[in-house]
Amino acid sequence: MQTPLRIFSADGELISQFGEKRRIPVEYEQVPQQLINAVLDTEDARFFEHKGIDPIGIVRAAVILATTGKKSQGASTITQQVARGFFLSREKTYIRKIKEIFLALKIEKALSKTEILTLYLNRSFLGNRAYGVGAAAQVYYGKELEQLSLPEMAMIAGLPQAPSAANPIRNPERAMNRRNWVLSRMLEKQNITQAQYDEAIMAPITARYHGAEVELYAPYISEMARDYLVAQYGEEEAYTGGYNVYTTVDSTLQQQAQQALRDNVYAYDERHGYRGATQQIWSDQIPSNQSIIDTLKKTRGFQGLQPAAVVSVAEQSAQVLISSGELINLEWQGLKWARKFISNKRQGSAPKLASDVVTVGEQVWIRNNGDAWQLSQIPEVASAIVSLDPHDGAIKTLVGGYSFHTSQYNRVTQAKRQLGSNIKPFIYTAAIEKGYTLSTLINNAPINNADTRQGTAWRPKNSPDKYTGPTRLRVGLAQSINVMSVRTMRYTGLETAIDTLVKFGFSREDMPRNESLALGSPSVTPLQVVTAFSVFANGGYRVEPYFIKRIDNAYDQTIEQAKPTLACTPPAPIENVPAASDDPFAAMAGEFEQSYLANEQASASANEQCPVDARHAEQIISEQTAFLITEALKSVIWGGGDWSKGTGWNGTAWRAARVVNRRDIAGKTGTTNESRDTWFSGFNPKLATTVWVGFDDHSRELGRTSWNANGAKDQISGAEAGAKTAGPGWNEFMKMALANTPVVQMQPPEGIVSARIDLATGKLSRKSDHTTAFEYFVAGTEPTEFATEAPTQGDIFIDNSVEDLFQ
Known part of the structure; x- marks a missing residue:
C-alpha cells in the first residue's frame, strides 16, 4: 500500500508523517x-x-x-x-x-x-x-x-x-x-x-487542502525517529512501509516543555532590549490595506509570532494590521518593555511613549502573551530542554531549540557546551565515596598555590568574590562555591574525579586533565547531563536514555519493542533445593520449599517493580551516596539556617522554591566563564530535567541587563547566570509538569543515620538551638567529637596549607 511513516507520542498523539504518498x-x-x-x-x-x-x-x-x-x-x-x-x-x-x-x-x-x-x-x-x-x-x-x-x-x-x-x-x-x-x-x-x-x-465546493492532522507539534523528536527508521530500514522502505513509531514523549509534558522554553527565551530576549522593526513598508503615502496584507503574507509567522504593520501610533498605544486583515491594538503594557538594544551588556533607557518604540509604516512582530497582544521579536538566543523518567531512561520531553522552522539543529543531542557548575555534584560524589560527609569543613579561601598544568597561574575565584573560611560541604554545593569544589577535587585526585564522571556517562575524551574540571570546563550535551542527574533521582543507577517505545508495521504487528534498563536491583536467584530422596515426605517438603521461595521472590520482584528478565541498569554509586547528594541539592533550592535568628542562607536556585514550591525537588545551577553557557538541572523522584541557554555562536556572551524602570518588581537584572537564565525555564516547566502529582516523601535508605551537629564546626552538638541542625551520614561516618571538646589537629580543616588560609 506504500503507507507513509507516522510518528506518535507515547499516548497516541500524531507528531509527524513522512512519505511522498499520503494513505x-x-x-x-x-x-x-x-x-x-x-x-x-x-x-x-x-x-x-x-x-x-x-x-x-x-x-x-x-x-x-x-x-x-x-x-x-x-x-x-x-x-x-x-x-x-x-x-x-x-x-x-x-x-x-x-x-x-x-x-x-x-x-x-x-x-x-x-x-x-x-x-x-x-x-x-x-x-x-x-x-x-x-x-x-x-x-x-x-x-x-x-x-x-x-x-x-x-x-x-x-x-x-x-x-x-x-x-x-x-x-x-x-x-x-x-x-x-x-x-x-x-x-x-x-x-x-x-x-x-x-x-x-446545490452544495458549494468546500474542499481545501488539509495537511496531516498533527496533534502534537514536536519536530525534534520526530526527526530523531525518522533518522532511526531510515538508518534501520532504508529511506524507501521507511517512507512507504506503513510503520507507526510510538515514542516515549508524553504529549502534555512535551507541550509544557515547549511553552516553558519559549517563554524563557522571550523573557531573556526582551530584557536585553528591542532590536527594531523588520523593515519599513512605507514612509510617506499610505498604501491600501490589501497592499499591506499582500506584503505581510510574504512573511511566515511561527511559534506564535505574527508579522504586523504599524498603521497608527498614539501616546502609549499603537494599532497594527495583520495578514488576516484584522486590526489589533497594542496597549502600553505590551510596548513598554522595548527599551533599545545596544549590546548584550547594554540597554537604552526605558521608553515613555509608544513613539519611542514604533513608527507608522514599520513591519514588526507581535505575539499573544496569554493576556494580551504585545510587541515582540525573533529571539537570537538558543535553548534546549530535555526530561527523563529516571527509573527507566524514557525521554518524556525533548525540545532541541526555540524553533525547528529557523534551525533544525538539535541542541539536546548535538550541542556540546561547557558544563559549568552543573559538574559540582559529581565532584562531591567522588569525595563522599572517598570519605567526606555533608558536614565536612572545606576551606572557602582564595587558592594561592596555582595549578601549573594550566600553563598559566590559574587561580580560581568565587562568584561573587567572597570567602567565608571553613564551610560545610552541604553549603559549598548549595551555594556553588568554586574554591571549595577545586579543593574537593584535590582531595579526591584528578583521576578519581574523571573516573567518577565517566561512570555517570560523560566521555573520558571530553575531560580536561587539569583543575578547571572542578568548575565545569568539559563540553557535554544536555542529554548526557540529564542522564547523569537521573542517577541521584533513582538511587544510584545509570539508566540508558531511549526515545522509541515501540514500532508497529503496516499490519499493526509490533516489530520492535523497547527493553529499557531499569533502575532497580533484581531479586536474588532461587537457591537450588536438594534433589528429592526416596522419602515421600522429604520430596513433599522440597517441593513446598521451592514453591515458597518462588512465591517470595515473585512478590519481592513485583513490589520492587524489578522483573527478573528485565535489563537492569548498572548501579554506579551507592544508594546512600545518591541520597546524600540529593539532600545537598535540595539545599540549592531551599537553603538552610534560621532566618529569624539571622543564620538563614539561600542556595543559588532559591527562585525554584518560590515558583515550584515543592519539598521533593532538588537541582543545580551552572554558569561558565563570561556567561556563555547557563544550565539548570534538577529532579524529583519521578522526573529529571535539564535546561540549557546560550548562543549557538559560542563566542557570544549572554551578557547582563540593567534595571528597567518599566519592568516588574521581581524582574531579573545583573549578569546572566544559571539561576537567572536557565533556571526560570526549569521552574516554569517543573511547576506545570508536577502540578497534579503528589509530593514524594523520600525516606533515608538503610545505612543512613542522622546526628545533631554544630553548624560552625560540623561536629556533634549537645545544643538544640539555631546554631545546630540534624545532618545525614552514612552509618559509621558521623562525627565522634562534640563541638565543645578540644578539636583534634587537622580534623576539620581539609586543606591545612597556611598559604590557603586568609592572609
Whole structure:
C-alpha cells in the first residue's frame, strides 16, 4: 500500500508523517455505503455481477472507437483498474489492455469482490498526494470517512479519472461538474432520491487542502525517529512501509516543555532590549490595506509570532494590521518593555511613549502573551530542554531549540557546551565515596598555590568574590562555591574525579586533565547531563536514555519493542533445593520449599517493580551516596539556617522554591566563564530535567541587563547566570509538569543515620538551638567529637596549607 511513516507520542498523539504518498488504509466495513454506491455507479455499475471484465462495457468501447476513432477508458472494470494500478502502466496500447484483461481474470479467481474493491478504494490516486478514499477525505475535507456529506462523497468518487486536473482545489469548476455527474449516476441507479440529488447539487465546493492532522507539534523528536527508521530500514522502505513509531514523549509534558522554553527565551530576549522593526513598508503615502496584507503574507509567522504593520501610533498605544486583515491594538503594557538594544551588556533607557518604540509604516512582530497582544521579536538566543523518567531512561520531553522552522539543529543531542557548575555534584560524589560527609569543613579561601598544568597561574575565584573560611560541604554545593569544589577535587585526585564522571556517562575524551574540571570546563550535551542527574533521582543507577517505545508495521504487528534498563536491583536467584530422596515426605517438603521461595521472590520482584528478565541498569554509586547528594541539592533550592535568628542562607536556585514550591525537588545551577553557557538541572523522584541557554555562536556572551524602570518588581537584572537564565525555564516547566502529582516523601535508605551537629564546626552538638541542625551520614561516618571538646589537629580543616588560609 506504500503507507507513509507516522510518528506518535507515547499516548497516541500524531507528531509527524513522512512519505511522498499520503494513505490512510481502511477496511471495507469502514467505508460508508453511499461512498461505495457513488464509486460503483461511476466506475463499474455491474462490478458484483461480472467476472473481472464487463462484455457490455467492451462492446460500448468498441462502438465508440469505431465511430470516433478515439480509445475510451469506459471498458475498464474496477478489477481491471486494480490490475493496471498494481502491475501495469497507464499507456493506452492494445497489448496493455490484453494484459489487463488476463490479470483481471486471475485476480477475480484469487480474491473476493470485497477484497478487490477494498484494494481499489485504498490504492487509487485521488490528487494532492492522497492515495485512497481515507486519505482523500482527510486531505480535501479534514474528516474521517463517516463524517463526509453526500456531495463530498460524490466529489471523491469522481476523482479517479482525472485526479490532478479535476480536483476541487486545482479546478473547482471542473470538479463540481464531475461531482454533479456522479450524483446524477447515483440518482439514475436509484441510490439517492430526487430530493437528495436536488439538495446535493446545490452544495458549494468546500474542499481545501488539509495537511496531516498533527496533534502534537514536536519536530525534534520526530526527526530523531525518522533518522532511526531510515538508518534501520532504508529511506524507501521507511517512507512507504506503513510503520507507526510510538515514542516515549508524553504529549502534555512535551507541550509544557515547549511553552516553558519559549517563554524563557522571550523573557531573556526582551530584557536585553528591542532590536527594531523588520523593515519599513512605507514612509510617506499610505498604501491600501490589501497592499499591506499582500506584503505581510510574504512573511511566515511561527511559534506564535505574527508579522504586523504599524498603521497608527498614539501616546502609549499603537494599532497594527495583520495578514488576516484584522486590526489589533497594542496597549502600553505590551510596548513598554522595548527599551533599545545596544549590546548584550547594554540597554537604552526605558521608553515613555509608544513613539519611542514604533513608527507608522514599520513591519514588526507581535505575539499573544496569554493576556494580551504585545510587541515582540525573533529571539537570537538558543535553548534546549530535555526530561527523563529516571527509573527507566524514557525521554518524556525533548525540545532541541526555540524553533525547528529557523534551525533544525538539535541542541539536546548535538550541542556540546561547557558544563559549568552543573559538574559540582559529581565532584562531591567522588569525595563522599572517598570519605567526606555533608558536614565536612572545606576551606572557602582564595587558592594561592596555582595549578601549573594550566600553563598559566590559574587561580580560581568565587562568584561573587567572597570567602567565608571553613564551610560545610552541604553549603559549598548549595551555594556553588568554586574554591571549595577545586579543593574537593584535590582531595579526591584528578583521576578519581574523571573516573567518577565517566561512570555517570560523560566521555573520558571530553575531560580536561587539569583543575578547571572542578568548575565545569568539559563540553557535554544536555542529554548526557540529564542522564547523569537521573542517577541521584533513582538511587544510584545509570539508566540508558531511549526515545522509541515501540514500532508497529503496516499490519499493526509490533516489530520492535523497547527493553529499557531499569533502575532497580533484581531479586536474588532461587537457591537450588536438594534433589528429592526416596522419602515421600522429604520430596513433599522440597517441593513446598521451592514453591515458597518462588512465591517470595515473585512478590519481592513485583513490589520492587524489578522483573527478573528485565535489563537492569548498572548501579554506579551507592544508594546512600545518591541520597546524600540529593539532600545537598535540595539545599540549592531551599537553603538552610534560621532566618529569624539571622543564620538563614539561600542556595543559588532559591527562585525554584518560590515558583515550584515543592519539598521533593532538588537541582543545580551552572554558569561558565563570561556567561556563555547557563544550565539548570534538577529532579524529583519521578522526573529529571535539564535546561540549557546560550548562543549557538559560542563566542557570544549572554551578557547582563540593567534595571528597567518599566519592568516588574521581581524582574531579573545583573549578569546572566544559571539561576537567572536557565533556571526560570526549569521552574516554569517543573511547576506545570508536577502540578497534579503528589509530593514524594523520600525516606533515608538503610545505612543512613542522622546526628545533631554544630553548624560552625560540623561536629556533634549537645545544643538544640539555631546554631545546630540534624545532618545525614552514612552509618559509621558521623562525627565522634562534640563541638565543645578540644578539636583534634587537622580534623576539620581539609586543606591545612597556611598559604590557603586568609592572609
